[in-house]
Amino acid sequence: MQADLVNAASSDAPTFKARPSDPRLAHWLKGYPPSVFSERLYQSIELMERYSIDLAIDLLRRLNVIDQLGEWRSADEVCHVLSFQARFSFALGWILERLVETGCMEARTDGDTHSYHMRHAPWQPELERLRAVGLNIDPANAASLDLLDHAASLYPAVARGEQSGDQSLFGPQGIPLWLNYFHNDNLTYAVNNWVSAILAADRVSTRPRLRILELGAGAGSASETLVRWFDERGLLPQIERYLITEPNAFFRRRAQRDLARQYPDLALELAALDLNLPWDIQGVAPGEFDLVYAVNVLHVSKNLLFSLNQARSALTDDGWLVIGECLRPYGNQPMYPELMFQILESFTDVQTDPEIRPNPGFLTADQWRRAFTRAGFERVEVAPDIDSIREIYPHFFTGAICGQNTATTNDVR
Numbered sequence: 296m297q298a299d300l301v302n303a304a305s306s307d308a309p310t311f312k313a314r315p316s317d318p319r320l321a322h323w324l325k326g327y328p329p330s331v332f333s334e335r336l337y338q339s340i341e342l343m344e345r346y347s348i349d350l351a352i353d354l355l356r357r358l359n360v361i362d363q364l365g366e367w368r369s370a371d372e373v374c375h376v377l378s379f380q381a382r383f384s385f386a387l388g389w390i391l392e393r394l395v396e397t398g399c400m401e402a403r404t405d406g407d408t409h410s411y412h413m414r415h416a417p418w419q420p421e422l423e424r425l426r427a428v429g430l431n432i433d434p435a436n437a438a439s440l441d442l443l444d445h446a447a448s449l450y451p452a453v454a455r456g457e458q459s460g461d462q463s464l465f466g467p468q469g470i471p472l473w474l475n476y477f478h479n480d481n482l483t484y485a486v487n488n489w490v491s492a493i494l495a496a497d498r499v500s501t502r503p504r505l506r507i508l509e510l511g512a513g514a515g516s517a518s519e520t521l522v523r524w525f526d527e528r529g530l531l532p533q534i535e536r537y538l539i540t541e542p543n544a545f546f547r548r549r550a551q552r553d554l555a556r557q558y559p560d561l562a563l564e565l566a567a568l569d570l571n572l573p574w575d576i577q578g579v580a581p582g583e584f585d586l587v588y589a590v591n592v593l594h595v596s597k598n599l600l601f602s603l604n605q606a607r608s609a610l611t612d613d614g615w616l617v618i619g620e621c622l623r624p625y626g627n628q629p630m631y632p633e634l635m636f637q638i639l640e641s642f643t644d645v646q647t648d649p650e651i652r653p654n655p656g657f658l659t660a661d662q663w664r665r666a667f668t669r670a671g672f673e674r675v676e677v678a679p680d681i682d683s684i685r686e687i688y689p690h691f692f693t694g695a696i697c698g699q700n701t702a703t704t705n706d707v708r
Contacts (some may be wrong), residue, residue: 308349308418311428313341317687323680331489335433336482338367340631340690342429343439343483347631350447351393357451360387361362364413367403372410379454385655386450386637392629406465438475439483445472446635453638454499460638470545476635486693488520491619494678494695495521496528498615499586506536508609510568510583511592515550516618521588522558537561538584540568571597574605581608590619594657598646603670610700616672622694623657624685630657630692663696672698 316337324332355361363373370388374381380610391411394400399417403410422444429436445468452458463469479485494600497507512518518539525531539554541547545566551565568577570592576579587606596602608615619630633656643655651666652658658666660681667675684691 300468301604308421311345311425312340313338319687320684322354323684327489327493327679331486333482336486338432339429339483340437340692342425343437343443343631344690346425346429346440347424347443347634348393348397348494349422349425350443350634351390352397352417353420354390354450355394357415358387358454362417362455364400364411367410369408369410374454377454380456382640382643383454383638385643387454389629389633392627396629413655433482435480435482438472438478438481439588442472442476442635443631445469446638449638456643459640461640464635464639474514474549477513477516479520485516486518487590487619487621488517489524490693491517491617491695492521492524493598494697495586495588495615495617496524496530498617498697498699500528500530502533502585504535505530505533505586506584507534507538507586507642508579509537509539510570510587510589510606511541511547512539512550513543514546515539515553516589517590518550518554519557522554522561526558531558531561533656534562536564538564538566538579540566542567542569552614570595570602570605574609579605579609580613584609584667585611585614587614587616588618591621593618594620595641595645597644599648599652599666602665603672607671607700612700614700615697616667616700617695617697619693619695620663621657621692622663622677622681623659624658624681624691625680626653627688630690632692633657636645657692660694660696667696667698670698671700673701 297511301531316334320332357378360373363376370384370391373387374384379387380590388409391400392402394417395402397417399413399415401412401414405589426440429440430636446464449458449460449463453463465473475481476484479488509518522531525534539550541550547565547567554561554563566578568574568579587609593599593602610616621630623630637656644654645652647653647655651662651669660677664677677694677696679694681691681694
């Protein structure tokens with residue numbers, strides 16, 4: 296399923312029209328509740344993809360970039376010419392890639408350098424009309440649309456070094472938007488929580504007792520879905536300990552309040568944990584947990600292999616690491632959620648690796664498989680089958696990755 300983007304004059308935006316989802320998707324998604332992958336979700340994702348393209352066009356104009364692309368230039372060169380911060384090159388490259396999809400921009404690669412050239416002026420963005428379409432598809436789409444708009448509004452100041460993306464996006468105006476976005480009423484985000492919870496339950500359902508460590512829980516929407524699904528599967532009595540970690544004290548208190556109210560008998564603990572420091576000195580003893588769980592967290596680990604190895608160390612000899620991640624179907628493919636994150640230093644200031652992490656941010660399924668394997672995990676799997684799904688639906692961004700610790704790998708820590 297792809298939105299119809301037809302060739303149009305620069306003044307006329309192509310009409311947004313999302314085709315119905317491909318019926319073949321049902322085969323790949325038959326193991327999930329129908330409410331998780333609904334037609335409404337697919338229509339919403341297609342709308343967000345188109346909305347982010349129109350935002351990218353709007354940003355190019357507000358940043359005065361279009362006039363710089365009469366000749367071939369890389370994002371780094373444009374940043375230099377316009378006196379933008381060097382670190383803004385990553386976000387600018389994403390904007391330029393979005394316009395390549397419209398046909399008004401062309402790209403070429405010379406070694407590691409990606410250069411861009413404007414073929415013709417882009418269409419006039421239709422953000423208000425597209426927002427109305429998105430709200431008609433699902434009123435809960437307001438959460439994603441509001442956060443996309445807020446993030447985009449900060450790009451010029453971040454580009455010029457007048458503001459930090461982290462301080463601005465997580466300031467007083469941004470926090471309520473993040474809480475609305477990371478909420479289970481927001482289907483475009485909540486789908487990540489469901490895919491992860493279902494895979495986690497499948498991997499540990501036969502265990503007589505469960506000790507769970509969750510990483511970077513935020514305000515607790517992923518925790519809520521995990522507990523709800525475990526409850527539906529009859530697994531709650533097996534949870535002997537559930538340690539939820541989140542470095543932000545405000546989010547941590549909110550998660551504790553909401554979960555304790557819904558599940559007063561749950562053996563719940565909350566604490567802070569920095570992924571980038573040794574976990575054992577932060578209260579996580581080696582071999583202590585049957586399940587280490589995280590949703591949309593590990594892609595911001597500064598050293599991915601370090602954090603994966605820390606997770607494996609925290610597991611019992613047959614324990615599981617299960618993570619939910621926004622997955623990039625193909626290498627270098629731009630995706631709408633990136634607009635909200637890529638001006639955050641915590642998103643981009645990471646150690647890259649040509650094999651498992653060639654770029655900051657979101658990774659492909661293959662890159663995650665290689666990372667888990669290099670960290671010593673076995674029985675590594677990505678669900679659902681992203682490699683098959685992407686052939687018929689290239690905007691499928693949701694997946695969960697799992698890997699098991701074993702006595703063999705544990706012995707060689």
